[in-house]
Amino acid sequence: MIKTLRTIVGIGIVSELPPAQDDTLRVREALQQEVLSVLGRALCIRHVDAGSCNACELEIHALNNPIYNIEGLGIRFVASPRHADMLLVTGPVSRHMLTALRRTYDATPDPKLVVAVGDCGCNGGIFGTSYATVGSVSAVLPVDVAVPGCPPSPVRLLQGILTAIRQSVGDRTLKAL
Numbered sequence: 084m085i086k087t088l089r090t091i092v093g094i095g096i097v098s099e100l101p102p103a104q105d106d107t108l109r110v111r112e113a114l115q116q117e118v119l120s121v122l123g124r125a126l127c128i129r130h131v132d133a134g135s136c137n138a139c140e141l142e143i144h145a146l147n148n149p150i151y152n153i154e155g156l157g158i159r160f161v162a163s164p165r166h167a168d169m170l171l172v173t174g175p176v177s178r179h180m181l182t183a184l185r186r187t188y189d190a191t192p193d194p195k196l197v198v199a200v201g202d203c204g205c206n207g208g209i210f211g212t213s214y215a216t217v218g219s220v221s222a223v224l225p226v227d228v229a230v231p232g233c234p235p236s237p238v239r240l241l242q243g244i245l246t247a248i249r250q251s252v253g254d255r256t257l258k259a260l
Contacts, residue, residue: 117245119157126158126248129167129191133184134216135174138234139201143171145237158244164190169247175203175216176223188224196247198228200240205229227251 130143146153153159161167164187176184188197199220202208212218220226227250230243 117248124157126169126244127161127167128158128169128171128244129161129164129187130171130173131180131184131187133172133174133180133204133220134177134210135201135203139173139204142234142237142240143173143200146240151237151241153241164188165192167191167195169196169198169244170224171198171200171244172220172224173200173204175207175210175218176220177216178214181217181223184220184223194251196227196251197224198230198243198247199226200230200243201235202231202233205231208233 130140132140145151147160164170168191170188170191172184188195197220199205203210204220207216207218210216212222217223221229228243228247230239232239235243
């Protein structure tokens with residue numbers, strides 16, 4: 084035992100140097116600053132399932148997990164459309180959800196953004212227009228951004244949300260001029 088301790092003291096601490104700092108990993112801080120600089124506060128999203136198969140909902144729920152941590156970016160989901168800045172609509176709009184979707188849109192304060200999620204939300208998907216559905220979200224509401232995919236990945240969803248924010252800032256700038 085004493086021999087081992089002498090060897091340790093003689094050699095000293097042998098370890099690797101810590102890795103160099105990588106600025107590409109600082110994406111989260113940049114995104115959070117962008118959301119706060121654009122809105123001045125957290126972005127509040129109201130999710131509306133207009134008749135989907137729930138695959139898109141699973142990907143939307145993944146945005147809240149520790150990997151994506153959308154709340155850490157200053158984006159959060161709210162229960163009331165009266166507190167929302169954006170509507171995130173999934174699925175083809177079923178005839179049973181038509182009135183509810185319009186009421187939700189009307190209850191959301193201006194300026195509001197609408198993001199259609201998934202192939203069904205963008206163009207009706209495999210359901211199309213039928214006796215049970217009116218088709219895409221754009222057939223009912225003015226859509227700002229469409230995020231295609233069946234289902235779209237959480238990264239694509241986040242890109243769509245940020246695209247809608249950037250477009251709204253550009254539109255407000257143009258209206259101010």
